[in-house]
Amino acid sequence: MSAGDRLLATTPILNFNHPSITQLIEDRGWKALSQHDRIGAVYDFVRNEIAFGYNRADDIPAADVLDDGFGQCNTKGTLLMALLRAVGVRCRLHGFTIHKELQRGVVPELVYPLAPNEIVHSWVEVETEMGWANLEGFILDAEFLLALQSAFTDSPSLCGYGAGTDCLQAPPVEWTGGDTYIQETGIAQDFGTFDAPDEFYAAHQQSFSFVKGILYRHIIRHWMNTRVRRIRSGNVPQIPGLALPNHKHEESRHAS
Template sequence: MENLADFETSTVRERAASLTRGAVTAREKLERLFPFVRDDIAFGFPPGGDLVAASETLRLGYGQCNTKATLLLALCKTCGIPARIHFSLIRKDIQKGFFTGLAYRLLPEELSHSWIEVELEGRWRRIDTFINDLPLFHAAKRALRSRGWQTGYSLALGDGEASADLNLDHEAFQQMDAVTRDNGTWDDPADYYASPHYRNRPGLLRLMAYRLMIGRINKRVRALRLTAPA
């Protein structure tokens, strides 16, 4: 499998250059890249599942935790920001509300999940707050509270809070409270997906079901986003 964080492609290089034009420090560059990945790449489930290159996510304009992490990783690498992807397992109830009925039952109990770590000013910082675009984040947070849930709609509130901000100095997260197992850091997601640690590898039945149901699942994502406060 070729590298999915294809940071040397012209598509990724040109987008990174346009986003960071005029920025000098790694912090300044990251502050430009982050809102683009969070908001311009809307949250949604691509037909290719996790196995989507960064350049393809740019073309699609949407992605989920793993594909958006792949994109942010590639953009950081293009800009010379030391970055790595950190994989874990996460409870499947993180997607409760979007996946329902048979689609939810077909999910593994634990899903492979990732976030990004960047080395900034001598320290590695964890970032997962790019996963949900801002309108979806606010709508999901309100939906969870109205249902009395702590986890679902791609958020894990934990103590009742979550963040959609770039928190480099005071870490805050969107999904970390639902993480169950650490699978370490990887240079490229393709290496993890080829390893025995990867849990989202579907059999033929699950792959066919996913492709049949993904349109309806993404429709639920869009419908929830529309409920966000103006």
């Protein structure tokens, strides 16, 4: 199989031949679009119709992410890759780790000290008519991002609450044909590119002890998803050491 074929291939994780994915693509009519618009339509679907949230594991198949209806960097990236390949767009994965500080505000403070210092992260590289583009801006859905922008209008940069950006009020998250980012400033290690997430997770898995893994899957991630929903609704918690949400400024002024 040629390198080009590998970047269009189905895999156990990129299971875009699953009936739920093929039906979605048929219903949306994405294959009839130009390459630029195909990428944009798939990107916008994953960004905004798959909400930001935490699945049971990083290496679940694309159809499971679609069924969950939510995901984070790695799982939303898996679904994005599967949909892109299903409509004939070549793509690959670029693996990283991010500093755990980026997850403060989402990870409950009680368990934050137990979190790994670096968290497995990835974005999708897609082949466009102009060359390769890095896609990471799909991680936070528009409603969640707007809640952060509304809470931190005085902060040009933010590393926390799932965001890592130096331009919070106007981050490059819209598909225009080039790179998109929303967690770029939190990157720690760069693992390079992989043809598929299957290869990436075979080499780089998040290191949890057995007990911590069970706690994450059955308790902590549900706690995190509850916090994500609260943030999306505008209830952004105050976290020591991070920028102060605007509503906290208001409370301080009223108290004084």
